[in-house]
Each structure stands twice: as C-alpha cells, then as structure tokens.
Amino acid sequence: xxxxxxxxxxxxxxxxxxxxxxxxxxxxxxxxxxxxxxxxxxxxxxxxxxxxxxxxxxxxxxxxxxxxxxxxxxxxxxxxxxxxxxxxxxxxxxxxxxxxxxxxxxxxxxxxxxxxxxxxxxxxxxxxxxxxxxxxxxxxxxxxxxxxxxxxxxxxxxxxxxxxxxxxxxxxxxxxxxxxxx
Amino acid sequence: xxxxxxxxxxxxxxxxxxxxxxxxxxxxxxxxxxxxxxxxxxxxxxxxxxxxxxxxxxxxxxxxxxxxxxxxxxxxxxxxxxxxxxxxxxxxxxxxxxxxxxxxxxxxxxxxxxxxxxxxxxxxxxxxxxxxxxxxxxxxxxxxxxxxxxxxxxxxxxxxxxxxxxxxxxxxxxxxxxxxxxxxxxxxxxxxxxxxxxxxxxxxx
Numbered sequence: 049x050x051x052x053x054x055x056x057x058x059x060x061x062x063x064x065x066x067x068x069x070x071x072x073x074x075x076x077x078x079x080x081x082x083x084x085x086x087x088x089x090x091x092x093x094x095x096x097x098x099x100x101x102x103x104x105x106x107x108x109x110x111x112x113x114x115x116x117x118x119x120x121x122x123x124x125x126x127x128x129x130x131x132x133x134x135x136x137x138x139x140x141x142x143x144x145x146x147x148x149x150x151x152x153x154x155x156x157x158x159x160x161x162x163x164x165x166x167x168x169x170x171x172x173x174x175x176x177x178x179x180x181x182x183x184x185x186x187x188x189x190x191x192x193x194x195x196x197x198x199x200x201x202x203x204x205x206x207x208x209x210x211x212x213x214x215x216x217x218x219x220x221x222x223x224x225x226x227x228x229x230x
Numbered sequence: 231x232x233x234x235x236x237x238x239x240x241x242x243x244x245x246x247x248x249x250x251x252x253x254x255x256x257x258x259x260x261x262x263x264x265x266x267x268x269x270x271x272x273x274x275x276x277x278x279x280x281x282x283x284x285x286x287x288x289x290x291x292x293x294x295x296x297x298x299x300x301x302x303x304x305x306x307x308x309x310x311x312x313x314x315x316x317x318x319x320x321x322x323x324x325x326x327x328x329x330x331x332x333x334x335x336x337x338x339x340x341x342x343x344x345x346x347x348x349x350x351x352x353x354x355x356x357x358x359x360x361x362x363x364x365x366x367x368x369x370x371x372x373x374x375x376x377x378x379x380x381x382x383x384x385x386x387x388x389x390x391x392x393x394x395x396x397x398x399x400x401x402x403x404x405x406x407x408x409x410x411x412x413x414x415x416x417x418x419x420x421x422x423x424x425x426x427x428x429x430x431x432x433x434x435x
Binding site for chain 1: 303309312331332334
C-alpha cells in the first residue's frame with residue numbers, strides 16, 4: 049500500500065540529479081551554452097513552440113477573414129473596399145464574372161485579393177460563388193468585383209434580368225428547355 | 231449582286247470568341263427543416279456553397295452575418311441556374327431583396343403537418359408578385375382534396391400550382407422546377423398582356 053505513493057517520489061529523486069549534475073553547474077559559467085541547455089527541456093515538453101512556426105507558413109493571404117467572421121474581421125474586409133458598401137457596376141448575386149486572358153497573364157502584379165479573384169474566375173463564376181469561396185461578405189465581394197470590372201480585370205456577363213425585376217421570356221424559355229434536358 | 235430586301239439574321243456583335251454567358255436563379259423557401267437544402271442538393275452537381283451577407287436593413291443594429299446557402303447547375307454551356315435557399319430571417323421582408331430580385335420564381339416547400347411555417351414566405355411572394363409554386367412534402371399520396379381546400383382557404387390565388395414533391399428525389403425536384411418555370415412564363419405573359427398581345431401556346435412537352 050505504502051509503496052505505490054513512494055514510487056513517483058523515487059522517480060523524481062532519480063530525475064533531479066540528472067538535471068543538475070556538476071557538469072551542468074560548470075557549464076553555467078559559460079553563458080551561451082547554459083542558456084541553451086536550460087531552455088531546451090522546457091520548449092520540448094509542452095510542444096507549443098512548434099505550432100506558431102507552422103502557422104506562419106500556412107496562413108494564406110485571405111485566412112484572416114474566416115467564414116464565421118467576428119466583428120473585427122468584418123471591419124478588416126470592409127477596409128479593403130475603403131469603407132464602401134456599394135459599387136458602380138450593377139451586380140446581382142447570380143451574375144457571372146470571368147477573368148479574361150489578358151488578366152491571367154498579368155496576374156502576378158495584381159493586389160493579393162484581386163489575384164485570388166482572378167484565380168477563382170478562371171472558369172466563369174457567379175458573384176455568390178466568389179463570395180462563398182473567398183469567405184467574404186457579399187457586400188465586400190460586390191465592391192471588389194465592381195472595381196475589377198471597372199479596371200477591365202474581369203468580364204461581367206450581365207443577366208437578362210438585370211434591367212427589370214423579372215427575367216425576360218427568352219431566358220425563361222432557355223431555363224425550361226435546360227431543365228427538361230436534365 | 232445586291233439582294234435588296236433580303237434580311238439575314240443578325241448574330242450579334244463580333245465579340246470575343248466563345249459563347250455568351252448568362253445566369254438565372256430560383257429561390258427555395260419554406261419553414262425550418264422542410265427540406266430546402268435537400269431539394270437543392272438533389273438537383274445540383276456539387277455540394278451546396280454558403281455565403282455570408284449583412285442584412286441590408288438591420289433591426290436594432292445587429293451586425294451578425296446571415297448565411298445564404300445555394301447551389302448551381304449548368305443548364306446549357308452558357309446558362310448557369312442558381313438555386314438559393316431563402317434565408318430564415320425573423321422578418322422575411324428585411325433581407326430577401328438581394329436573393330429574390332430578378333428570380334425566375336420561387337418554390338415554397340410546404341409541410342402539410344406544419345402549414346403555418348410556410349405562410350410568411352407565401353405572403354411575401356404574393357405581395358411582391360413573384361410567381362411561385364407550392365410543393366407539398368406529402369410524399370405518400372396524391373394531393374388530397376381536403377389539403378387543397380385548406381390551402382385555397384388560406385387565400386392563395388387559384389393560379390398557383392400545388393403539387394407534391396419529395397425533396398430527396400431528383401426527378402421530383404426537376405418536375406417541380408419545370409412546373410414553376412412554366413407557371414412563371416404564363417404569369418409573365420399575363421402581366422404584360424396588352425390588346426395586341428397574343429396568348430402563348432400551350433407548353434409542348
């Protein structure tokens with residue numbers, strides 16, 4: 049019964065001299081080596097020091113704006129747009145945008161967020177898709193795409209419904225025949 | 231030779247090579263847990279995406295983002311159909327504008343055991359003159375006449391198609407979307423019908 053609580057104590061006793069040998073004490077006189085040795089066991093045991101190193105490498109340009117964006121990250125996203133919430137180009141959530149060949153070639157010199165959009169819009173995508181894949185609020189994406197459209201970086205394929213509130217009959221006919229083909 | 235009066239069809243401006251791209255959208259609304267996401271998932275190729283939006287008119291300065299789920303399917307090489315889940319806001323009038331504006335129409339999924347859940351959506355579409363169909367999740371039988379009578383008793387216009395739909399079955403979803411689009415087309419014709427307009431031909435299936 050009494051032997052079991054003693055066991056850890058014995059182990060501790062066995063470990064402590066190993067940590068502070070006479071050699072360690074002597075090493076303490078040379079400054080650099082001692083500091084390294086004393087710090088090594090600390091950093092190894094919790095394993096926390098490895099995490100920030102990895103995190104720094106992995107963070108892509110858009111990681112700060114998480115899907116469940118807190119208030120702070122919303123503010124950051126709107127900072128890109130200069131606080132604007134509207135753009136001059138009329139974009140519906142289903143409007144398709146695509147990057148043209150010219151933009152793809154000059155993708156290297158664009159702003160980081162524009163570059164990401166160009167990569168996404170390699171194949172045509174809707175405004176809603178860009179918002180979902182970039183994990184940005186819809187309003188931010190509209191302003192971003194509006195700016196890019198004005199600078200000619202992306203092509204906007206206007207929907208037939210953009211003029212009025214209801215889509216035109218030709219489009220409806222096309223939807224109908226498309227659905228029948230599904 | 232000069233062909234006077236001959237009119238060749240115009241093929242549009244000589245734009246960049248490639249097809250003309252356009253898109254359309256349909257809104258799927260209904261109460262909680264009625265199968266809106268399932269409905270969309272059974273017709274689109276990929277899994278649903280979800281985007282966040284700030285409700286444009288915020289009550290009480292609440293800044294929480296609303297998540298809107300949607301799916302996309304290419305109907306032909308140049309036409310992308312988007313299906314949006316109408317988000318569940320406390321007051322549906324508050325933020326549906328972006329989602330609903332320019333939509334072909336709406337599908338209101340209707341749980342026959344919980345009819346009250348879908349009333350808000352129905353009323354919204356009635357008020358805004360957006361064509362919609364009622365899709366009952368009454369999967370085991372044909373639409374019973376008493377259910378129909380109850381629905382008509384709720385003040386829904388008799389033009390609105392009422393049909394059964396199992397959101398899990400692709401074919402059923404497709405049928406629902408087809409009947410919505412046909413209804414929307416007729417609705418469109420009726421609204422713009424002037425004295426010189428002709429009535430559309432019956433849909434050829």
